[in-house]
Amino acid sequence: MTEVVLTVNNPVGLHARPAKVFVETVRAYKSTVTIQNLSRPQTKEVPVTAFNLLQIGVRQGHQIRLRASGEDEAEVIAALTKLVEENFGE
Amino acid sequence: MIGLLIVSHSARLAEGVQEFVGQIGGDQIPVVAAGGASDGSLGTSVERILAGLEQLRTADGILALVDLGSAVMSVETALEHFSGPPVQISNAPLVEGAYLAAVEASNAEATLEQVAAAALQARELTKVYE
Numbered sequence: 001m002t003e004v005v006l007t008v009n010n011p012v013g014l015h016a017r018p019a020k021v022f023v024e025t026v027r028a029y030k031s032t033v034t035i036q037n038l039s040r041p042q043t044k045e046v047p048v049t050a051f052n053l054l055q056i057g058v059r060q061g062h063q064i065r066l067r068a069s070g071e072d073e074a075e076v077i078a079a080l081t082k083l084v085e086e087n088f089g090e
Numbered sequence: 091m092i093g094l095l096i097v098s099h100s101a102r103l104a105e106g107v108q109e110f111v112g113q114i115g116g117d118q119i120p121v122v123a124a125g126g127a128s129d130g131s132l133g134t135s136v137e138r139i140l141a142g143l144e145q146l147r148t149a150d151g152i153l154a155l156v157d158l159g160s161a162v163m164s165v166e167t168a169l170e171h172f173s174g175p176p177v178q179i180s181n182a183p184l185v186e187g188a189y190l191a192a193v194e195a196s197n198a199e200a201t202l203e204q205v206a207a208a209a210l211q212a213r214e215l216t217k218v219y220e
Binding site: 023040054 | 214
């Protein structure tokens with residue numbers, strides 16, 4: 001299992017287009033990826049899907065923890081980290 | 091590839107949802123707006139819906155997202171005159187359903203059933219935390 005904690009800094013958070021890019025990135029790999037919004041303690045660790053991303057309400061400044069399991073877990077975490085750190089290209 | 095048909099009583103609302111989904115999905119997903127009555131006033135039009143379905147003819151399946159009441163009846167009537175790919179009418183709320191459907195449909199391998207199921211999740215969405 002590979003894990004990373006990141007701060008989301010883009011203005012809209014993990015919604016709309018960024019959420020879609022996030023889901024598509026996960027889809028491109030074989031590993032299973034979960035996300036937890038550490039800034040909303042009432043939300044749970046959930047698989048990365050469009051619905052779940054809307055549900056956990058990640059806003060600008062929130063901390064997320066990503067966990068990946070599978071043969072390409074390091075690669076998918078690296079790709080997602082890059083997306084978040086580059087603010088989804090926005 | 092699954093196509094989305096946006097049916098609303100307001101032509102501008104349908105076009106707005108199309109615009110919203112288009113900005114999310116880019117050009118990956120065919121999304122067609124079929125809102126308003128035949129003369130462009132508020133209402134729904136079997137002709138407009140049928141024209142929209144025809145535009146999506148090359149898709150493997152079509153998910154119709156509707157707003158209220160007669161939008162469903164108009165789609166059902168249009169379907170009686172349409173012999174293209176399979177069509178499902180979604181029970182999902184229009185905007186949220188269209189968004190979730192678009193993200194699912196951006197996977198070219200997604201089936202109509204998968205896109206329809208993704209849209210339907212919108213009914214369970216929590217927007218505001220107490």
